[in-house]
Amino acid sequence: xxxxxxxxxxxxxxxxxxxxxxxxxxxxxxxxxxxxxxxxxxxxxxxxxxxxxxxxxxxxxxxxxxxxxxxxxxxxxxxxxxxxxxxxxxxxxxxxxxxxxxxxxxxxxxxxxxxxxxxxxxxxxxxxxxxxxxxxxxxxxxxxxxxxxxxxxxxxxxxxxxxxxxxxxxxxxxxxxxxxxxxxxxxxxxxxxxxxxxxxxxxxxxxxxxxxxxxxxxxxxxxxxxxxxxxxxxxxxxxxxxxxxxxxxxxxxxxxxxxxxxxxxxxxxxxxxxxxxxxxxxxxxxxxxxxxxxxxxxxxx
Numbered sequence: 001x002x003x004x005x006x007x008x009x010x011x012x013x014x015x016x017x018x019x020x021x022x023x024x025x026x027x028x029x030x031x032x033x034x035x036x037x038x039x040x041x042x043x044x045x046x047x048x049x050x051x052x053x054x055x056x057x058x059x060x061x062x063x064x065x066x067x068x069x070x071x072x073x074x075x076x077x078x079x080x081x082x083x084x085x086x087x088x089x090x091x092x093x094x095x096x097x098x099x100x101x102x103x104x105x106x107x108x109x110x111x112x113x114x115x116x117x118x119x120x121x122x123x124x125x126x127x128x129x130x131x132x133x134x135x136x137x138x139x140x141x142x143x144x145x146x147x148x149x150x151x152x153x154x155x156x157x158x159x160x161x162x163x164x165x166x167x168x169x170x171x172x173x174x175x176x177x178x179x180x181x182x183x184x185x186x187x188x189x190x191x192x193x194x195x196x197x198x199x200x201x202x203x204x205x206x207x208x209x210x211x212x213x214x215x216x217x218x219x220x221x222x223x224x225x226x227x228x229x230x231x232x233x234x235x236x237x238x239x240x241x242x243x244x245x246x247x248x249x250x251x252x253x254x255x256x257x258x259x260x261x262x263x264x265x266x267x268x269x270x271x272x273x274x275x276x277x278x279x280x281x282x283x284x285x286x287x288x289x290x291x292x293x294x295x296x297x298x299x300x301x
Contacts, residue, residue, distance in 0.1 A: 098144070109125075180284075231300055
């Protein structure tokens with residue numbers, strides 16, 4: 001690559017970085033910090049690069065590099081300030097050790113009929129989900145006792161209990177919101193485009209997810225997740241709530257295929273339950289989860 005091509009590539013990367021930075025700034029709330037000065041500096045740099053496109057030279061390159069370093073430093077200062085403010089805010093909503101609570105259903109027990117019967121929802125939410133909340137709280141308190149007493153003899157047991165019950169609690173909390181009486185159809189916007197990009201079509205995605213749910217061995221879940229490492233959507237299975245799945249991913253859409261999720265109504269016909277479940281998928285909730293999760297991107301390998 002010639003030096004001229006290298007310079008052009010550098011300025012192309014700078015403009016791309018500036019665009020991403022402006023997008024990040026404008027997504028932040030007006031009350032979080034004064035972002036306007038930095039946004040103005042970034043836009044001014046983009047304008048300068050564009051105005052001098054035919055006159056790139058070594059001196060101008062050094063000027064741009066200095067401005068990029070100044071902007072990076074100011075951006076890191078703003079992020080640190082926001083992080084401190086968020087940490088103080090999160091202290092107010094932090095769940096204490098052993099203080100998890102059963103979340104209320106976002107709709108009446110009968111709302112998902114005829115696809116999921118009221119009797120199933122009552123037992124599933126009030127009995128099964130509550131047992132996971134209670135189990136997680138107990139495990140956390142027992143591990144707190146172990147730290148205080150310095151006695152870790154039963155740590156393996158309580159770590160396993162926390163993994164099982166904690167995963168059960170968190171997955172069910174997602175599951176309830178993933179469904180709606182007005183659900184079904186397809187997602188829209190960015191999520192639909194991402195599904196088409198990563199799976200070929202919505203039909204391919206739906207068939208893959210359906211088969212993943214049908215083929216869970218024993219009891220477990222099918223999950224659509226965002227992978228911050230791979231920068232794409234993936235479909236996973238998990239047995240129980242936490243086994244044989246993949247770390248470093250964020251669940252967006254989850255389907256419970258434990259027998260307690262469908263047996264009273266569908267008995268052994270899991271495939272019929274899975275087929276009918278698509279009529280109550282709350283794509284608006286999944287779209288929102290995707291929007292927030294997709295902001296997180298790790299360095300890919």
